[in-house]
Amino acid sequence: xxxxxxxADHLYWMARQVERAENTARILEVSNRMALLxxxxxxxxxxxxxxxxxxxxxxxxxxxxxxxxxxxAEAVTRYMTLDPENPSSIYSTVRAxxxxxxAERVALTTEMWEALNSTWLEIDALTPARLxxxxxxxxxxxxxxxxxxxxxxxxxxxxxxxxxxxLRLGTFxxxxxNTARILxxxxxxxxxxxxxxxxxIDYMQWGALLRSVSAYRTYYHAYKEPIAPAHVADMLIFNDxxxxxxxxxxxxxxxxxxxIGGPRGAEARRLAGELHARLHFGKTExxxxxGLHEFLTDFITDNNALSKEIQSAYLVAE
Amino acid sequence: MTIKAxxxxxxxxxxxxxxxxxxxPVRDAYGAVRHWLDAMSQRQVSxxxxxxxxxxxxxxxxxxxxxxxESTERLIPFDIIPRVITADEWTMIxxxxxxxxxxxxxxxxxxxxxxxxxxxxxxxxxxVYANPRYRPEMIGIDIPGNTYIHIxxxxxxxxxxxxxxVLEDNLRNPSGVSYMLENREVMMRLFPQLFADNSIxxxxxxxxxxxxxxxxxxxxxxxxxxxxxxTPGIFNSAYFEHVFLADEMGIELVEGQDLFVLDDQVFMRxxxxxxxxxxxxxxxxxxxxxxxxxxxxxxxxxxxxLSAYRAGGVTLANAIGTGVADDKAMxxxxxxxxxxxxxxxxxxANVRTHDLRHxxxxxxxxxHLGELVVKEVGGAGGYGMLVGPAASRDExxxxxxxxxxxxxxxxxxxxxxxxxxxxxxxxGIAPRHVDLRPFVLSGTTQTVxxxxxxxxxxxxxxxxxxxxxxxGTKDTWVLRDGAGAP
Numbered sequence: 001x002x003x004x005x006x007x008a009d010h011l012y013w014m015a016r017q018v019e020r021a022e023n024t025a026r027i028l029e030v031s032n033r034m035a036l037l038x039x040x041x042x043x044x045x046x047x048x049x050x051x052x053x054x055x056x057x058x059x060x061x062x063x064x065x066x067x068x069x070x071x072x073a074e075a076v077t078r079y080m081t082l083d084p085e086n087p088s089s090i091y092s093t094v095r096a097x098x099x100x101x102x103a104e105r106v107a108l109t110t111e112m113w114e115a116l117n118s119t120w121l122e123i124d125a126l127t128p129a130r131l132x133x134x135x136x137x138x139x140x141x142x143x144x145x146x147x148x149x150x151x152x153x154x155x156x157x158x159x160x161x162x163x164x165x166x167l168r169l170g171t172f173x174x175x176x177x178n179t180a181r182i183l184x185x186x187x188x189x190x191x192x193x194x195x196x197x198x199x200x201i202d203y204m205q206w207g208a209l210l211r212s213v214s215a216y217r218t219y220y221h222a223y224k225e226p227i228a229p230a231h232v233a234d235m236l237i238f239n240d241x242x243x244x245x246x247x248x249x250x251x252x253x254x255x256x257x258x259x260i261g262g263p264r265g266a267e268a269r270r271l272a273g274e275l276h277a278r279l280h281f282g283k284t285e286x287x288x289x290x291g292l293h294e295f296l297t298d299f300i301t302d303n304n305a306l307s308k309e310i311q312s313a314y315l316v317a318e
Numbered sequence: 319m320t321i322k323a324x325x326x327x328x329x330x331x332x333x334x335x336x337x338x339x340x341x342x343p344v345r346d347a348y349g350a351v352r353h354w355l356d357a358m359s360q361r362q363v364s365x366x367x368x369x370x371x372x373x374x375x376x377x378x379x380x381x382x383x384x385x386x387x388e389s390t391e392r393l394i395p396f397d398i399i400p401r402v403i404t405a406d407e408w409t410m411i412x413x414x415x416x417x418x419x420x421x422x423x424x425x426x427x428x429x430x431x432x433x434x435x436x437x438x439x440x441x442x443x444x445x446v447y448a449n450p451r452y453r454p455e456m457i458g459i460d461i462p463g464n465t466y467i468h469i470x471x472x473x474x475x476x477x478x479x480x481x482x483x484v485l486e487d488n489l490r491n492p493s494g495v496s497y498m499l500e501n502r503e504v505m506m507r508l509f510p511q512l513f514a515d516n517s518i519x520x521x522x523x524x525x526x527x528x529x530x531x532x533x534x535x536x537x538x539x540x541x542x543x544x545x546x547x548x549t550p551g552i553f554n555s556a557y558f559e560h561v562f563l564a565d566e567m568g569i570e571l572v573e574g575q576d577l578f579v580l581d582d583q584v585f586m587r588x589x590x591x592x593x594x595x596x597x598x599x600x601x602x603x604x605x606x607x608x609x610x611x612x613x614x615x616x617x618x619x620x621x622x623x624l625s626a627y628r629a630g631g632v633t634l635a636n637a638i639g640t641g642v643a644d645d646k647a648m649x650x651x652x653x654x655x656x657x658x659x660x661x662x663x664x665x666x667a668n669v670r671t672h673d674l675r676h677x678x679x680x681x682x683x684x685x686h687l688g689e690l691v692v693k694e695v696g697g698a699g700g701y702g703m704l705v706g707p708a709a710s711r712d713e714x715x716x717x718x719x720x721x722x723x724x725x726x727x728x729x730x731x732x733x734x735x736x737x738x739x740x741x742x743x744x745x746g747i748a749p750r751h752v753d754l755r756p757f758v759l760s761g762t763t764q765t766v767x768x769x770x771x772x773x774x775x776x777x778x779x780x781x782x783x784x785x786x787x788x789x790g791t792k793d794t795w796v797l798r799d800g801a802g803a804p
Contacts (some may be wrong), residue, residue, distance in 0.1 A: 002588035002589050002591075002593060003588055003589055003592040004570060004572065004576050004586060004587065004588055004589075005576075005589055006575070006576055006587075006589050007570075007571075008589050022790050065731070098435075102378065102552060103552050105378070105560055105561035105562070105565060106565045106570075106571045110377075113377075113378060114377065117376060117377075117378050118376050121375065121376070133737075162589060166589075258588070262589070262590045264589075264590065264591075291561045299534060314589040315589070
């Protein structure tokens with residue numbers, strides 16, 4: 001069964017935006033945790049590299065500095081959560097997802113629509129003051145829950161047709177992008193301070209990072225060893241059993257592109273296959289040799305090229 | 319002219335009176351409602367009203383309101399007190415609506431083919447040919463099943479126990495049916511016991527009936543027709559309804575940009591290339607359907623659609639050119655259509671209508687503007703009308719100037735004493751004026767969904783029920799035979 005190109009486009013982006021809102025919450029959460037660590041930037045008037053990192057990896061630095069002077073925890077948090085003028089704030093992302101949903105009500109089950117619509121109504125009614133009194137961590141947890149709910153209703157109620165496949169495709173393309181960006185936080189936070197590798201701080205930063213992708217406990221189950229950078233990188237990049245890893249996401253992307261099929265998707269399938277091979281046959285040692293940041297940057301670029309190809313093959317009406 | 323006493327649908331001819339709704343006998347139909355209202359505490363009522371609002375908001379049942387700068391998403395106020403129609407009353411309404419739709423469909427077929435009604439001198443030819451909604455492109459075109467008006471919404475008002483009038487026939491893109499369906503959904507969720515205790519005709523087979531009719535009018539030779547709903551898009555005031563209906567029927571919701579015409583067939587652009595569309599339930603007016611044939615700079619339509627339609631490559635519902643029969647000047651002739659095509663007398667009466675093209679009628683209307691309702695012949699949605707008794711002197715003078723400028727653009731009707739129904743307002747329960755829009759589906763069979771959309775004018779004494787003018791809605795019950803008093 002085929003689906004209207006415009007409709008598939010809405011579903012693809014809606015899923016990406018929901019996933020992005022969740023991941024922005026995760027990125028803010030990891031920064032929050034890192035900022036609480038002894039060398040963190042909120043102490044002693046230091047520059048707050050965690051908060052620079054948030055702006056760097058979400059691509060919001062330019063827009064932020066146009067409007068704010070100091071990169072404080074408050075300013076960045078406000079900018080990335082409820083700021084309606086920041087297109088990558090959680091608020092704007094949820095609004096965009098809901099707009100796509102509104103245009104695509106036909107394709108959504110009632111449960112999906114209600115999950116997303118009530119999230120929107122609630123966040124639209126929030127003020128920075130109310131958010132602060134509720135606690136930022138609670139807010140991030142809530143956003144994650146709402147995203148889980150939306151995805152859960154989709155999985156539990158949607159017909160397994162092409163609409164579903166494009167929706168899921170959006171989820172995994174976005175999640176891969178975001179896992180890569182979250183892992184990159186460590187690079188941005190590390191560099192300016194030059195924290196000694198293997199130090200207690202280093203250890204705690206990797207720990208915070210794991211928590212932000214809901215992998216802290218899972219890590220011990222999978223590796224049965226204290227936190228080590230090589231293992232963390234392995235888990236988030238290569239471990240296909242971990243559903244947020246790059247490998248795990250690209251596995252799903254490849255499978256979904258196979259379901260969708262058709263001659264139009266040949267190039268997208270090729271690009272996804274190439275990306276998949278890199279993760280399927282890659283090794284952590286070579287990543288560290290190449291440089292983690294460089295590896296992640298390449299991945300983000302290629303994942304983005306894949307998304308562009310998916311769009312021109314299927315989603316743009318000609 | 320004096321307006322006679324208002325008929326209240328719960329209390330009867332005397333209206334709600336001094337004692338309001340708490341005391342005195344109620345009409346049989348409302349026995350259960352009275353009992354239910356008595357049993358609810360103030361607190362329960364406000365809790366339920368709040369819950370209803372939350373449900374509507376969560377389901378996203380909103381309506382875009384134009385004209386106040388930026389268009390805004392608004393909830394249509396919903397009143398939880400149902401409006402009740404007895405089986406007996408419904409039989410009359412149903413038969414009356416079916417009769418009207420049969421006659422109007424015959425009329426449309428006639429004026430685009432043999433034009434017998436004009437030849438017989440029963441309707442002046444100028445009223446047809448000079449009408450801007452008459453479509454010469456449709457002359458001589460045969461359409462599947464000879465069905466022109468697949469979906470009709472007929473606006474009725476009530477003035478007494480057995481007195482219903484037709485205000486207008488909406489033959490182009492009548493909206494509101496989604497509110498009827500969702501109102502029922504919400505009421506059943508809020509008050510399941512009411513439905514268990516009373517025998518109320520269900521309405522939820524409307525989408526299935528509509529889909530069956532749409533499939534039945536596909537171009538000949540197509541075994542499994544693809545049906546799509548064509549919407550102007552997310553900024554249209556009725557967009558929620560378009561989504562709702564497409565969803566309920568499981569058909570594609572398309573915009574003009576999703577469709578293209580090739581060799582007089584219509585295709586939609588999908589992820590795997592073009593897919594043919596056989597039947598289009600279009601919620602776009604004739605003028606915007608095809609930029610090659612109508613308004614050239616419209617982006618809403620599909621270039622070449624008219625040509626494909628005329629060639630029989632696609633079916634449109636409703637047909638092109640039905641607007642000629644739904645303007646307020648043609649309305650005057652509907653009783654004559656019923657007599658001419660069906661050989662019957664109208665079951666539902668027309669409101670006495672002054673046609674301002676006639677000098678004597680125009681003079682009378684200008685003398686009595688303070689008592690009459692004046693409407694534009696092609697108007698809709700309650701925009702641009704004058705309700706004489708409610709208008710200020712200035713408004714009347716302003717309107718007078720508009721009439722003098724182009725009298726043929728207006729009709730006038732006496733101000734009817736619309737019936738009232740008990741309705742929750744800030745001060746408690748008060749009578750508010752209502753109308754009723756039943757929906758008629760035509761295809762292989764003709765059906766009227768039992769009930770329809772009851773619109774209620776929420777302002778005290780207001781007679782304007784249009785949702786675009788702040789009107790609300792109620793769930794409308796048609797009681798099954800024998801039901802009534804508990």
